[in-house]
Amino acid sequence: MSHTIAIDCMGGDHGPSVTVPAALAFLRRHPDACVVLVGQESLIRPLLASFPADISRRCTLRHASQVVAMDEGPALALRNKKDSSMRVAIDLVKEGEAQACVSAGNTGALMAISRFVLKMLPGIDRPAICTVLPTMTGHVHMLDLGANVDCEAEHLRQFGIMGAMLAAAVDHLERPRVGLLNIGEEDIKGNEVVKRAAELLKDSGLNFVGNVEGDGIYKGDADVVVCDGFVGNVALKTSEGLAQMLSTFLKQEFGRNPLTKLAALAALPVLRRFKARVDHRVYNGASLLGLRGVSVKSHGSADAYAFEQAITRAYEAASNNVLERIAAKLAELQSQQQVVEESV
Amino acid sequence: MSHTIAIDCMGGDHGPSVTVPAALAFLRRHPDACVVLVGQESLIRPLLASFPADISRRCTLRHASQVVAMDEGPALALRNKKDSSMRVAIDLVKEGEAQACVSAGNTGALMAISRFVLKMLPGIDRPAICTVLPTMTGHVHMLDLGANVDCEAEHLRQFGIMGAMLAAAVDHLERPRVGLLNIGEEDIKGNEVVKRAAELLKDSGLNFVGNVEGDGIYKGDADVVVCDGFVGNVALKTSEGLAQMLSTFLKQEFGRNPLTKLAALAALPVLRRFKARVDHRVYNGASLLGLRGVSVKSHGSADAYAFEQAITRAYEAASNNVLERIAAKLAELQSQQQVVEESV
Numbered sequence: 281m282s283h284t285i286a287i288d289c290m291g292g293d294h295g296p297s298v299t300v301p302a303a304l305a306f307l308r309r310h311p312d313a314c315v316v317l318v319g320q321e322s323l324i325r326p327l328l329a330s331f332p333a334d335i336s337r338r339c340t341l342r343h344a345s346q347v348v349a350m351d352e353g354p355a356l357a358l359r360n361k362k363d364s365s366m367r368v369a370i371d372l373v374k375e376g377e378a379q380a381c382v383s384a385g386n387t388g389a390l391m392a393i394s395r396f397v398l399k400m401l402p403g404i405d406r407p408a409i410c411t412v413l414p415t416m417t418g419h420v421h422m423l424d425l426g427a428n429v430d431c432e433a434e435h436l437r438q439f440g441i442m443g444a445m446l447a448a449a450v451d452h453l454e455r456p457r458v459g460l461l462n463i464g465e466e467d468i469k470g471n472e473v474v475k476r477a478a479e480l481l482k483d484s485g486l487n488f489v490g491n492v493e494g495d496g497i498y499k500g501d502a503d504v505v506v507c508d509g510f511v512g513n514v515a516l517k518t519s520e521g522l523a524q525m526l527s528t529f530l531k532q533e534f535g536r537n538p539l540t541k542l543a544a545l546a547a548l549p550v551l552r553r554f555k556a557r558v559d560h561r562v563y564n565g566a567s568l569l570g571l572r573g574v575s576v577k578s579h580g581s582a583d584a585y586a587f588e589q590a591i592t593r594a595y596e597a598a599s600n601n602v603l604e605r606i607a608a609k610l611a612e613l614q615s616q617q618q619v620v621e622e623s624v
Numbered sequence: 625m626s627h628t629i630a631i632d633c634m635g636g637d638h639g640p641s642v643t644v645p646a647a648l649a650f651l652r653r654h655p656d657a658c659v660v661l662v663g664q665e666s667l668i669r670p671l672l673a674s675f676p677a678d679i680s681r682r683c684t685l686r687h688a689s690q691v692v693a694m695d696e697g698p699a700l701a702l703r704n705k706k707d708s709s710m711r712v713a714i715d716l717v718k719e720g721e722a723q724a725c726v727s728a729g730n731t732g733a734l735m736a737i738s739r740f741v742l743k744m745l746p747g748i749d750r751p752a753i754c755t756v757l758p759t760m761t762g763h764v765h766m767l768d769l770g771a772n773v774d775c776e777a778e779h780l781r782q783f784g785i786m787g788a789m790l791a792a793a794v795d796h797l798e799r800p801r802v803g804l805l806n807i808g809e810e811d812i813k814g815n816e817v818v819k820r821a822a823e824l825l826k827d828s829g830l831n832f833v834g835n836v837e838g839d840g841i842y843k844g845d846a847d848v849v850v851c852d853g854f855v856g857n858v859a860l861k862t863s864e865g866l867a868q869m870l871s872t873f874l875k876q877e878f879g880r881n882p883l884t885k886l887a888a889l890a891a892l893p894v895l896r897r898f899k900a901r902v903d904h905r906v907y908n909g910a911s912l913l914g915l916r917g918v919s920v921k922s923h924g925s926a927d928a929y930a931f932e933q934a935i936t937r938a939y940e941a942a943s944n945n946v947l948e949r950i951a952a953k954l955a956e957l958q959s960q961q962q963v964v965e966e967s968v
Contacts, residue, residue, distance in 0.1 A: 416872060426807055429814060429815040463773065470854065494862035495865030510807055510855065511854065514837075515858050521839030521843060522863050525760050540894045543893070550877045550884045550888070553877050553880075558870060
């Protein structure tokens with residue numbers, strides 16, 4: 281079956297000049313996929329002229345008259361921007377015309393509109409933002425990254441289920457290892473919410489590997505790391521800040537004088553390979569999980585390559601049936617719960 | 625006035641073979657300082673033989689018959705190890721024979737014993753662990769890093785006061801910029817505790833610069849970053865994990881084949897300078913703040929150079945009157961509070 285991705289072409293810092301070429305690159309790499317480009321026709325149409333015929337056939341343009349601003353309040357965007365590119369892209373998923381949507385627009389608005397239009401999956405109280413990070417041994421799915429600032433243990437359990445089903449689907453893992461972000465490996469560590477969440481995750485039927493410390497995220501101690509949105513957001517942004525600082529320092533040292541610049545020249549192929557290995561653009565595209573539809577958020581500053589990765593992430597979630605797997609797991613757990621309750 | 629540092633020579637992964645040479649290096653660099661080496665005499669005495677006479681004069685050995693194990697429960701260590709090197713070192717501070725103590729031993733035990741022996745400063749409810757991290761523009765003091773897993777807003781205010789007075793004293797800053805770790809820069813971001821803490825910090829008389837995001841720690845957005853111990857610990861360990869991963873990847877790329885190894889040779893002086901700039905050993909030594917005495921925790925795995933930095937940190941806290949500055953600020957704030965209350 282071919283899958284169609286609805287793309288909010290107006291979102292992000294660069295709009296169609298980035299999102300449309302990204303869509304072209306994505307379609308080239310995925311010959312079965314289709315896209316709907318949503319946004320202001322007058323801006324998008326001229327960019328399609330260069331598309332080869334076999335790709336144009338898989339590409340529909342859908343005009344939307346409004347744009348959600350990057351700093352617009354989610355409630356206002358929800359109320360006043362019913363013909364925005366973001367809203368129309370999400371509506372297409374709701375109506376079944378697309379199997380996933382992608383936007384580089386404002387996170388709060390994307391979350392609010394996705395939640396309002398698509399609704400929550402039964403058994404999930406709150407949506408979560410899940411991203412992929414590189415590790416020593418591969419990569420890890422981490423959630424939540426900022427949708428929820430005050431979580432209860434039950435929410436963390438639900439994040440574990442959603443993250444595990446996402447990892448199972450897109451990474452084709454039988455039993456993804458689920459870890460709980462904590463400040464020590466022992467059970468007695470952490471705050472009350474985390475301790476209770478560990479108990480719930482132990483009984484969840486998931487492959488729960490216990491507590492993971494901050495450094496364990498990058499060591500590859502788990503395939504899925506669960507945390508509340510405040511902690512997850514701090515961990516993610518701290519990582520971004522540190523990576524930026526180290527990269528700046530490395531550039532400064534190689535640029536210090538003619539001799540060090542010569543050394544940089546000699547080391548260039550190595551430095552390029554290193555850079556490619558930790559290229560944050562590869563990991564662009566955070567999934568909003570817990571909704572009855574696939575909605576993916578790209579970094580606002582994404583370039584065409586990075587935005588293409590976000591489209592690909594949406595496509596992989598749709599084509600690997602992430603939603604169905606989460607829903608099936610929730611139904612399975614609920615029926616087990618009922619059996620337990622009836623037998624008590 | 626000369627200052628004396630009590631050193632727990634038995635703590636850490638390596639014991640006297642690291643702590644004693646570190647003490648020697650410290651004394652060489654600080655001709656006014658004295659140390660008391662605390663631990664098993666039979667192990668320490670032989671290492672002192674090589675000390676030059678002018679340094680031996682500033683170095684006392686104090687036998688302690690017990691050692692707190694790295695995995696020992698804090699409560700047990702407190703109850704059963706009254707003649708441990710850690711306990712005796714802290715006792716020396718309490719008795720005024722030393723102005724600060726340093727240990728690479730188990731953090732929980734050091735915190736529990738320091739708190740029991742030294743007691744809390746009036747006006748401080750909970751001690752906090754504060755460390756120094758490198759930034760794009762210099763360095764930052766960050767607290768708490770794990771002493772408190774469930775903080776109230778008032779605790780964060782107190783951490784702000786302690787961190788600011790530490791930065792003022794050791795960095796000689798008139799009005800250190802105090803930031804609150806949060807998941808957005810706007811006032812409306814974050815959980816309830818953080819929002820309330822921001823209000824308290826605004827009214828604290830400190831130079832409060834508002835919310836700092838994870839990446840702002842390394843950008844140098846503040847001189848002091850305040851957070852609860854769970855979040856701080858995750859941010860710190862996540863940073864350690866990421867730095868380790870990047871360093872491993874860089875080594876792997878430079879070690880890939882004879883050509884890349886040649887490039888590594890050409891780049892060696894640059895890579896060495898880069899490494900020196902972000903050498904975590906330079907930042908070793910976390911201060912336990914809020915106590916009526918200076919107690920500094922070194923990484924358990926510290927080598928002699930790293931442990932020397934922790935001794936230096938303790939010495940600088942003592943010689944710059946960090947405790948007196950924190951106590952004076954607390955008294956000043958308390959008297960202002962009384963004036964306000966009386967005038968109401």
